[in-house]
Amino acid sequence: MMQRVNKNVVLAVLTAASTLFLLFQLYYYRYYISGKNGAAFSRLKGSLSVQDGTRWRVVKTFLNLVSNHKVPVFLVDPHMLGLLSKDIEQLRSSPDSLLPGCQYFCKARDVTTFGLLDKIWEHKGSIFRAAEKLGFQWQKYEGRDPRLEGMDDLSGTEIPLHYLFKMAAHTIHLVVFYERSGNYLWHGPLRLKRNMDRKFAPFRKLQFGRYAGAYSSSDLVHMTVDGLKLKIPRDPLQFLSAVSHSRFLECRYKEARSFFKLYPEDTSLEGIEFRKKAKALLHLAASTLHSLGVTFWISSGTCLGWYRQCSIIPYSKDVDLGIFIQNYKPDLVPAFQKAGLPLKHKFGKVEDSLELSFLGKDDVKLDIFFFYEEDDYMWNGGTQAKSGKKFKYLFPKFTLCWTEFLELKVQVPCETIDYLEANYGKNWNVPVKVWDWKNSPSNVQPNGLWPVDEWDEVIQLY
Secondary structure (H helix, E strand, C coil): HHHHHHHHHHHHHHHHHHHHHHHHHHHHCCCCCCCCHEEEEEHHCCCCCCCHHHHHHHHHHHHHHHHHHHHHHEECCHHHHHHHHHHHHHHHHHHCCCCCCCCCCCCCCCCCEEEHHHHHHHCCCCCHHHHEEEEEEEEEEECCCCCCCCCEEEEECCCEEEEEEECCCCCCCCEEEEEECCCCEEECCCCCCCCCCCCCCHHHHHCCCCEEEEEECCCCEEEEECCCEHHHHHHHHHHHHHHHHCCCCCCHHHHHHHHHHHHCCCCCCCHHHHHHHHHHHHHHHHHHHHCCCCCCCCCCHHHHHHHHCCCCCCCCCCEEEEEEHHHHCCCCHHHHHCCCCCCEEEEECCCEEEEEECCCCCCEEEEEEEEECCCCCCEEEEEEECCCCEEEECCCCCEEEECCCCCCCCEEEHHHHHHHHHHCCCCCCCCCCCCHHHHHCCCCCEECCCHHHHHHHHHHCC
């Protein structure tokens, strides 16, 4: 009888304790959604499930964290910006209202990505201590500051490049953007060091960090999305287009120093003056082409100088650019002439082997080669004025990346080695001061003759 009474007492105590615990959970849940998050959360609860609401709550907590510590982040998540761009006008017209239900941040995703301009926040440890108190785990990823390369006392200095904040199986990826001297924004790659936890986050799903990236500065606008106040690029589609073409290649400073140990840099007055003039010409050409919306890259000897020695080759005597023929515009020549660069010669035609040459203000020549694409290679043409002979320069197919050259954000072939070896052979790293454009390139081949009756069109000298 006593054992039965004891069992009943124990059962009653356990039941009461369970009831109290359940009541506490209900009270805490009610308190949580009626606090700071209550207004937005109550409007969203109809579309939030336990699983779908996790991401929204993590993002909300993160935005509160950075707001309290005056860290002005902005959304750069490609997936999210793609979704928002479809409803951008409606979101702009009703910035403080919600579209029906939870449209964006309640869709399950492993990662949400934000950006941060380095110059507008202070590296205070208080934000990380606060993040830990909120339940975040975090990691910082650093890398060498390329802006300090060449400065013996500062070269190798590391700077923060990426932060990861993890809570409840959702990861916030914070990408740090830096201003570079070419008036653009740059972020570095995310590299895991040996002692770092490779299972901390779904690194393969991070959409920033595999490579360094470069972007033009973008205006930001405030927006309310799913009850969350945040900043996004003013033109999400334009930013998304930039993301897909953002890969950045750093100049090879270490290799350039090794090159100059073997082949000392030309410090003569003539060499210094030429590099100064070539830099001014490149900046003017870039500005002119940007105004026309024409994509270009540094080619031939200019590309070789960038890759081999991070500088202009002083004995090259010109600046070389490449343009895909489909990007040719009829107003290109008038635009250069208006910029003070008269046409020196025009060889070929749009359909075949087009080449333009302009004379800079300081008698430095600007050569623009137009590239044509075949099934398995690309090529540009050349013409000998006195004979009408045509030449063809073959290149393996390539894509374009950004770099910084002479304080300018400019594009280069991503597959640089293949590009240079095609043009200059395996010994591209050895200077050659005597160069015959018809015979010296490794990739040149005869391409027939221009018919005499076309010479007036395809061989124009000024």
